[in-house]
Each structure stands twice: as C-alpha cells, then as structure tokens.
Amino acid sequence: MMPPGEQEASIAMKTGPVNAVLANRSETMPVHADRSSSPSHVIPCPDEENPSPHQDHQLRKSSVLRRSLRPVILKFEDLTYSINLRTGKGSFWFGSHEPKSTRLILNGVTGIVKPGELLAMLGPSGSGKTTLLTALAGRLNGKLSGSVTYNGQPFSSSVKRKIGFVTQDDVLYPHLTVTETLTFTAMLRLPKELTRLEKIEQVESVISDLGLNRCSNSVIGGGLIRGISGGERKRVSIGQEMLVNPSLLLLDEPTSGLDSTAAARVIATARGLARGGRTVVTTIHQPSSRLYKMFDKVLILSEGSPIYSGESGRVMEYFGSIGFQPGSSFVNPADFVLDLANGITPDTKQYDQVEVHGRLERHEEQNSVKQMLIHSYRKSLYPLLKDEISRTSLPQDQTFSGSKTKSSTRTKDTQWPTSWWVQFYVLLKRGLKERRHESFSGLRIFQVMSVSILSGLLWWHSRVSHLQDQVGLLFFFSIFWGFFPLFNAIFTFPQERPMLVKERSSGMYRLSSYYIARTVGDLPMELILPTIFVTISYWMGGLKPSPTTFLLTLLIVLYNVLVAQAVGLAMGAILMDVKQATTLSSVTMLVFLLAGGYYIQHIPGFIAWLKYISFSHYCYKLLVGVQYTGNEVYECGLGLRCRVMDYEGIRNLMIGNNNMMWDVLALGIMLVGYRVLAYLALRNL
Structure with missing residues (x-):
C-alpha cells in the first residue's frame, strides 16, 4: 500500500486528460502562492501545421473539457436556516394545540473557499455540517437566509452543472461493475460534443487517477452481494463526479465507515483534486491528525454557529490566544477543537472523569464555553472574513453564463448534456x-x-x-x-x-x-x-x-x-x-x-x-x-x-x-x- 503522502503526489501527478487543461495556468485562476502546486501532465505540443489524427483528437477533447472547468470562488455569507419541529401532541383529527417550535440549524455561517483549497467542516453530530454542505450545493429545501455565490453569481442551472456533490451514503447499483458504473455516468453527463470513444477514454483516465484499476471489473456489491471495499466504493462515487470535471467538488463525510488507511487515501484524493485547480469542500466528523494536516482551511461549527473559520495551521494559535490551551503538547488539533465545540475544555474534561453529581452545573458551564467561543469568533474572525470576501475579486471571463448574445433556443438545447x-x-x-x-x-x-x-x-x-x-x-x-x-x-x-x-x-x-x-x-x-x-x-x-x-x-x-x-x-x-x-x-x-x-x-x-x-x-x-x-x-x-x-x-x-x-x-x-x-x-x- 502506497503511503498517503506519496499517494497524494501520485494522484496529483496523474491528472490525465481531466486536468491536462490546467497545464496552461494563464487560462485558469492561479493557485495561491502559499500552496504547493503539483506538476500537471502536459499534452505534447502538436505540429500546428500538420497535426496527427491522435493529436487532433486530444486537442478537441481538451478543448471541450477546458470549457467545463472554470475555477470557482465560493462565498457564503451569514447563512441562517431553521426548521419547524412537531410537538407530537394532539389528536389526529384536531391536530396539536401547542404552537410549533423551531430549531436553528445554521446561525450566521460565513466563509470563502478559493480554487486549489481544501476546506474541511468540522463539528459534533447535529452541528449542521451536512445542512451547510447541502446549502452550498443548492439542494437545501426550505427558506435559507444569507447568500451563496459562485464567482459572484447565485445558484443556477449552469452553476449546477459545474458542481460535483458526493453524498455520505454511496448510492450505486450493486450489480454493475466499477467500469460499467462510470461508463454509464459518462454517457449521461459528459457533453454531446465528445464521442463515445472519448467518453470511454475519460472513464479510463478517472479510474487510473483514483487508483481503481485493480477493481475496475469487480461488481459494486451491497447488501448480500459481495463487491468492492468501502474505500473503493467511496472513490467510485467521487469518480462519478470527477467525470464531468467539476469546478466545485462537495464531499459529505467521505471517510465515514472507513479504516484509517482508506480514509487517508480518500482525503489524499480530494487534496490532489484541489491541487488540480478545483475548489473542494468536505464535511468530516473526527479526522486523525494525519488527515487534519491535509486540510488547507477548516470551519468549525457548534450547534450551527461557527467558532472558527480560517487556515487549519492557525487553529491552535487562535484558541490559545483566547485562553484555551491543550492539556499536553501532543494533541490532535481535530480532537481539541471538537471538544471545544462541545463546550469541553481540558480542565472540565479532566474534572468530568471524577465528577458524578452536578450534571446540570456541567451542562451550564459547557453552554457558557460555547457562547464565549461564538462571541470571540464574531469579534475577532468574522470581520476578517468579511474583509477577505470583499477584497477577493474575480478574474475576467470566469463566469458561467457565457455569452449573453445566445438565443433562447440555444440555451434550451444546452440545458441537458445529451439528447x-x-x-x-x-x-x-x-x-x-x-x-x-x-x-x-x-x-x-x-x-x-x-x-x-x-x-x-x-x-x-x-x-x-x-x-x-x-x-x-x-x-x-x-x-x-x-x-x-x-x-x-x-x-x-x-x-x-x-x-x-x-x-x-x-x-x-x-x-x-x-x-x-x-x-x-x-x-x-x-x-x-x-x-x-x-x-x-x-x-x-x-x-x-x-x-x-x-x-x-x-x-x-x-x-x-x-x-x-x-x-x-x-x-x-x-x-x-x-x-x-x-x-x-x-x-x-x-x-x-x-x-x-x-x-x-x-x-x-x-x-x-x-x-x-x-x-x-x-x-x-x-x-x-x-x-x-x-x-x-x-x-x-x-x-x-x-x-x-x-x-x-x-x-x-x-x-x-x-x-x-x-x-x-x-x-x-x-x-x-x-x-x-x-x-x-x-x-x-
């Protein structure tokens, strides 16, 4: 098994036709200088006067994929979302006599993610991570206050085609093989300008990039059907989204149910995709220290409210500056911030091990810790985030709508990738x-x-x-x-x-x-x-x-x-x-x-x-x-x-x-x- 570090570099190197268009950095948004860019596979420069059939085929394919990959700056400001709760009381015929209660799922969440960055959203169960990710994908039902923009534009059908969304549960057909699963997806999702052969080549490229060659002819499995492993299933789900070369990739709990090695490979895959010029956002429940080091940015939620948003390497420095120091010098930053999100400080954590009575006092103390963290975020980090969002501008010609002179008939025809x-x-x-x-x-x-x-x-x-x-x-x-x-x-x-x-x-x-x-x-x-x-x-x-x-x-x-x-x-x-x-x-x-x-x-x-x-x-x-x-x-x-x-x-x-x-x-x-x-x-x- 290849170590995660080498694996990540291998994934970033083997970008194939999907990422070949990123070799020319003048056509895409540059990755920030503090991010190490991995080498890209460059298609050999053809003879411009007498291109060979193979070179012409590759150039046309790259041109189509180049149009599909547009670097995305994702901004979300002051997102608030609540749901109505049923009391469960009252009769079937006359209903409930009590007023409906509401639960606040998201409370003023703000952030920005740029091309080449991998953002991880952390928080306890029920903190609103999946809800936030669903809102960023434009799939959240109900009224969402605040704004979500993609290169300064609101969500639309053209934006939807640039977003890859991988759900927590791998929804795959159990009797199809890996190759068949990706091939059928490619035939449906890749643009009609590509031939069948070019779509199959894209499938082979994605299989190679995600390290699925060994199980390419194995059935997916599920239930009573024996198939590929959980990590391979997750990479197949990611591969389905990677076929269309998405500009924005959203992953919901991609390491759920995986062992540490498989989880490291999945996150390394996500980071390699981000290094290819995409914007990648993932939710994750409790990452190991090895996984945490792969994140560029983290957003930490506590009961729907953010308590930190920024670079992953500065999280310990920030919480230390407001009076929260870990109990030892060797601590997983993810474990430390998750304890804080639950209102548990190193002192109260040690005290809870011997405390039997006073649960109410402990609960009130944890709530006070949460409120203090939320207040500190609003005072210290929130103004910086708003300033970064306002200062971040878009390069020219990086919109999704394309030319405004297109007729309505043309827009209607291009609503679907295939006939x-x-x-x-x-x-x-x-x-x-x-x-x-x-x-x-x-x-x-x-x-x-x-x-x-x-x-x-x-x-x-x-x-x-x-x-x-x-x-x-x-x-x-x-x-x-x-x-x-x-x-x-x-x-x-x-x-x-x-x-x-x-x-x-x-x-x-x-x-x-x-x-x-x-x-x-x-x-x-x-x-x-x-x-x-x-x-x-x-x-x-x-x-x-x-x-x-x-x-x-x-x-x-x-x-x-x-x-x-x-x-x-x-x-x-x-x-x-x-x-x-x-x-x-x-x-x-x-x-x-x-x-x-x-x-x-x-x-x-x-x-x-x-x-x-x-x-x-x-x-x-x-x-x-x-x-x-x-x-x-x-x-x-x-x-x-x-x-x-x-x-x-x-x-x-x-x-x-x-x-x-x-x-x-x-x-x-x-x-x-x-x-x-x-x-x-x-x-x-």
Whole structure:
C-alpha cells in the first residue's frame, strides 16, 4: 500500500486528460502562492501545421473539457436556516394545540473557499455540517437566509452543472461493475460534443487517477452481494463526479465507515483534486491528525454557529490566544477543537472523569464555553472574513453564463448534456443490465414455475362438463397475474428513490427519458414469465385446444400484467413507502378479488360499482369471452346438454355488456391513467 503522502503526489501527478487543461495556468485562476502546486501532465505540443489524427483528437477533447472547468470562488455569507419541529401532541383529527417550535440549524455561517483549497467542516453530530454542505450545493429545501455565490453569481442551472456533490451514503447499483458504473455516468453527463470513444477514454483516465484499476471489473456489491471495499466504493462515487470535471467538488463525510488507511487515501484524493485547480469542500466528523494536516482551511461549527473559520495551521494559535490551551503538547488539533465545540475544555474534561453529581452545573458551564467561543469568533474572525470576501475579486471571463448574445433556443438545447434519445438508450441499457439479476432470479423463476405446474396438475385435463372448474382456472389466471406484478412493481420507485434523487439533482437526465426507459425495459422482463406460466397451465388444464384461443388468452393475461404493474407503480410513486404501499395494495387486491365476478354473482346495487374499477373483473370477463362461444354447449346433467352462456356464473358476468371491446378499452384507460399518475407523482418527488 502506497503511503498517503506519496499517494497524494501520485494522484496529483496523474491528472490525465481531466486536468491536462490546467497545464496552461494563464487560462485558469492561479493557485495561491502559499500552496504547493503539483506538476500537471502536459499534452505534447502538436505540429500546428500538420497535426496527427491522435493529436487532433486530444486537442478537441481538451478543448471541450477546458470549457467545463472554470475555477470557482465560493462565498457564503451569514447563512441562517431553521426548521419547524412537531410537538407530537394532539389528536389526529384536531391536530396539536401547542404552537410549533423551531430549531436553528445554521446561525450566521460565513466563509470563502478559493480554487486549489481544501476546506474541511468540522463539528459534533447535529452541528449542521451536512445542512451547510447541502446549502452550498443548492439542494437545501426550505427558506435559507444569507447568500451563496459562485464567482459572484447565485445558484443556477449552469452553476449546477459545474458542481460535483458526493453524498455520505454511496448510492450505486450493486450489480454493475466499477467500469460499467462510470461508463454509464459518462454517457449521461459528459457533453454531446465528445464521442463515445472519448467518453470511454475519460472513464479510463478517472479510474487510473483514483487508483481503481485493480477493481475496475469487480461488481459494486451491497447488501448480500459481495463487491468492492468501502474505500473503493467511496472513490467510485467521487469518480462519478470527477467525470464531468467539476469546478466545485462537495464531499459529505467521505471517510465515514472507513479504516484509517482508506480514509487517508480518500482525503489524499480530494487534496490532489484541489491541487488540480478545483475548489473542494468536505464535511468530516473526527479526522486523525494525519488527515487534519491535509486540510488547507477548516470551519468549525457548534450547534450551527461557527467558532472558527480560517487556515487549519492557525487553529491552535487562535484558541490559545483566547485562553484555551491543550492539556499536553501532543494533541490532535481535530480532537481539541471538537471538544471545544462541545463546550469541553481540558480542565472540565479532566474534572468530568471524577465528577458524578452536578450534571446540570456541567451542562451550564459547557453552554457558557460555547457562547464565549461564538462571541470571540464574531469579534475577532468574522470581520476578517468579511474583509477577505470583499477584497477577493474575480478574474475576467470566469463566469458561467457565457455569452449573453445566445438565443433562447440555444440555451434550451444546452440545458441537458445529451439528447433525449441518448438518455433513453443509456438508461434502458443500464436498467436491463442491472435488473436482469432480479427479474430472472432463481427464486422468482421457481415461484412461477412451481405455481404453473401445480395449477396444471390441479386442473389436469378438465372438461367442458366441469364448467365451474374451467371458469375457476380462468379466474385464477386473472387474480394471480394481478397480484404478482402489482406487488413486484410496488418496490420499484421506493427502492430507486435515492438514485433518482441523486441523479436528477445533478441534472443527468430528463424524468421523461428515465420513466419511458424504465417502462420499456420492464416489458421483456415482466412478460416472459407469464408467457411461460400460461403456456404450461393452459394446455395442462384442458382448456379449449385452439391455437387462436390460446393466443388470445395469452394476450389478455399479458395485458392484465401491464395494467397491474401500472397500478403498483402508481401506488409506489405516490406513497414512496414500501410498507404503506404494500398495505394499501393488499386491501385493493382483496376488493378486486371479491368484486371480480367469480365469488359473488349477485352484488347489491349500491356497491356494484366496485367491479367497474377492478381490472381483475375485466380480465376475467375477457378470458371467459374468448374461451366460450355463444352456441357452445356442455353436459349439465345425465343426458342433458345446456348452453355455456346459460351457466349462471357466466350469464351474470356477461349481462348488460357482451361487447368485449369495451372491456379492452377500460383496461387501456387504466393502463394509461395509472402510468401517467405515477409519472406525475415522480415529478413532485
């Protein structure tokens, strides 16, 4: 394992095509003189008169990436954010009689980060680190007072495309390999000016830069699927953001759950990226002294209020100047400042080890320490920060908006990095590759095959004389292939919600392209198993031995599957909670089962309308309609033959409407209506 120091230098050296544009410092904002700049890989200077095809390819690729990397000066001033808390008292119907209380999450946070700097935000749990990082990424819901600017501009769609945001939890598809994960991301996020080959080269460059070559062909894993390590997963998440060459990179707890070696490598990676000319901000809970030395600036929060903001190397000097000295000469600065953020001084920390009583006094003393630190910050550091923010100016031509002469049509076209069809194709291919393990799992295949064979044996070669048995088999088709796809579809959007929110927040693709790709991708996966099921059960069950009737029966069942899946998608998208959606679907399917027309033929008029909203009723009615003709007879007694349509169960089912096209139309309305409802629910996510 390479030591962190050498590792950092290696990462900074291996900048590849991503950072090649930074070799010419005249085109980017210079890194401050007190920061050691690592060498950059420089593309060999081509022959300007006769460039080779490879050199022309590299120059065009570098030109596109150069436009994507614009050094960002991040300024945030007096950020304040609060949330309303529920008291939990009062009844469901009348609500709470107590006034709503609010909790202050951020209280006057100010800071500035420049290109080439790595800012670490420290603080105890609940101090507002993640909230602040989310606000800097422009993803914080609710009212945020204060200002956040990127090169002097407010947050906008053009700014969003220059920001890379890595969440604390690694949201990745478990069945895809590292290369596949980064390749699909590159196809969606890299600009359309780059060819497929150039995007793949970018993926290979990022894999090399982040040291992921060894595990490039390994699956991500997760849950019960064994895959790459936690540190490698974190670097894959960083790599997804690095593909677009972001100007501003935000990392939320990148070392969470990692050992010291893996954590050091991740932070060294972040510092190497900062040295490449980017602005990097990270939250971190409790870094070791080795990690702390890699930070350029630190921002320390205590209950949402800053107590220090400035260079990491001067933190001990500052707190010493206001009367807080560590208990020993060998102390991790991060541990020392985190104790202070909790209101624990070296003296009170030693006293607390033997103190048993007086907890209230200790709590009051800690609060007084916090208030004193906040007051000292406001008096000493805050004016200096405001002065630095006002003095820091931007170089010319470092804005995001580009030329103001562009037409509105051009702005609309460049809102997305790729076209709708490219997004649809990539998402469809990724979905098929990821979900094939689930749709064709051994357990699901065993479940369907066992039920089909069992039903075929139970209805083995049933005859028309046993009309009730045959009708029961047809009703079983409608019920089983209503329950099964509906309950499978319920899990779709609740499980994919983290990925959908993450990718949509970064502007990777349109919601319509995702939804259509998901719908189309489900067709082969969701229709193969019912086809096998009907093929086995139909011929074993002794239904009408007619190829035409069999094909019509199969088409009706598949039609029913699509409608049931649409109902499940709508329930899952509206509730976004698997437990609630499962409960609701159980009640819904029970109602559809009872109102389907098999168990009860004489439904009271005041509740008969239930069958008209049951897709199982229409499916059952269509199956019976194609299975039996109006003139068909069956043996209804010794030497007696009766018309099938005179059978009470069928006569009551068909009464009032013998035109099957109305049933097909009703199912079509449900199919379209529920899918549109699911799409609208996702838009409000």
